[in-house]
Amino acid sequence: MHILFRTKKMARVFDSQTLLVQVYGLENARLIMRRMSVLNAVPSLAEVPATPPERRHQLKGDRAGKFAVDLKHPYRLVFAPVGDPVPLLADGGYDLARITAIEILAVEDYH
Template identity: 55%
Template sequence: MDIDFARKKDCVVFNDVSLLVRTYGSENAKRIKRRMVELQAAPFLKDVPATPPPRRHKLSNRKDEYAVDVKHPFRLVFMPDPTSVRDADGTYDLSKVTGIVILRVEDYHGN
């Protein structure tokens, strides 16, 4: 899958291990790298497991946002590439999504 970033700063951090560790801590950095490898290896978003450890899931209170688990309570939040195919009801067809945009890493339960 193609991966882009909503913020240039995140692209820099995610592609520099020392910055990733400094920003998110060593355990989160290790898991973020693992999730990124899993996301890149998946041909389509539907191929990212909805079961742990990645546990791809749609965020019910945020339009078009999905997440995968990092280290509890943190999640890697992303959205399908805006040019991805949508179904008739306006939702993304995960079997046709080949690109995502990383939005942030956060504990969205604390918000």
């Protein structure tokens, strides 16, 4: 899958194991690298497991339109589908099999 980043700073941090550890701590840095490996390896969002350990899930409420995968509880890697327009199903839901690009937005505890 094609992966973009919200900011250049975030792209720089995610490109460096040392910076990931400095910013997010050792355990979250390791999990971020694993999740990024999965996201890079799959052709579409549908291929990202919805079961643990990744647990891809769609967010609701004020985070509607975004997705997340689990890191060290309570943190999540939050991202949004990219496309013009974003592929949708007839019922208005996301067509995960046709979402082939995402933008990484944050690592956060939104609970």
